[in-house]
Amino acid sequence: MSVVEQPRLEHEVTLVELVDRVLNKGVVLTGDIMLSVAGVDLVYVGLRVLLTSVSALEESR
Amino acid sequence: MIHLYAFAAGLAGPPPEGVETIGVGGVQAVFGRSTGNTRRDVIRHGRVLDALLERATAVLPARFGERFPTVEALEAAVASRRERLEAALARVEGCVELAVRVARDADGSPRRRSDGREYMRARLHVVAEEAALVSSLDDALCEWARASAVAQLPASALLHDASYLVDRDAVGEFAAAVDRYAAAYPELAVVCTGPWPPASFAEVS
Numbered sequence: 001m002s003v004v005e006q007p008r009l010e011h012e013v014t015l016v017e018l019v020d021r022v023l024n025k026g027v028v029l030t031g032d033i034m035l036s037v038a039g040v041d042l043v044y045v046g047l048r049v050l051l052t053s054v055s056a057l058e059e060s061r
Numbered sequence: 062m063i064h065l066y067a068f069a070a071g072l073a074g075p076p077p078e079g080v081e082t083i084g085v086g087g088v089q090a091v092f093g094r095s096t097g098n099t100r101r102d103v104i105r106h107g108r109v110l111d112a113l114l115e116r117a118t119a120v121l122p123a124r125f126g127e128r129f130p131t132v133e134a135l136e137a138a139v140a141s142r143r144e145r146l147e148a149a150l151a152r153v154e155g156c157v158e159l160a161v162r163v164a165r166d167a168d169g170s171p172r173r174r175s176d177g178r179e180y181m182r183a184r185l186h187v188v189a190e191e192a193a194l195v196s197s198l199d200d201a202l203c204e205w206a207r208a209s210a211v212a213q214l215p216a217s218a219l220l221h222d223a224s225y226l227v228d229r230d231a232v233g234e235f236a237a238a239v240d241r242y243a244a245a246y247p248e249l250a251v252v253c254t255g256p257w258p259p260a261s262f263a264e265v266s
Contacts, residue, residue, distance in 0.1 A: 019103050022106050022107045023103060023125050026121075026124035027122065027265055028127065029138055029139075029142065
């Protein structure tokens, strides 16, 4: 991995977690949540992938 | 159509752009009028929550997708749950959420044995050892946390996937405890992310 790519990977990993959290956690007031979100098929990348990316990032530092 | 972002208390300064608030007792409902359903909208929701975390003393994130036909409808929904929302805000006041995940090294599982019984014995030994390791981490982190929420994991996934509700002032100490653990067990991958808005502790029961 090049130095230039590092911040981008970190940014992507953070976004994956952010999207996962926004869709799966938080107060549900009415239970009437709109379930289908267009264009978020890459939400579940898998925690293993997430971890591997973060570990790779840390090792390369 | 109204899109709900969060409930907050002690919100200071102007709200993030495109975001409005309405107060009901000690509860500030934070909402917007943009109701798209794309990945971009989901990310925006997360960004607004991050901004609120910096501006408010307590934030209860709403899950993406909570919609109301009018501001009045939102206000009525908040009013009917006011006390529970106030109690939930008090529980997370001054706190952020930190996520900690632990995975075993890719080669951590016992090598294939010729004898099935021997394999199972070795496997059980590893599982017991890992459970003890995770339990010691969780105990150490709970000293710095107000509450914790541990995800129930399917077999063979992560060893530990938990969220901790941590006072802002204790974030440094918490992170140091994670670092000490990671250094003590180099065979494990330990990842801590955050600070996040405390969505795992946003329960209005």
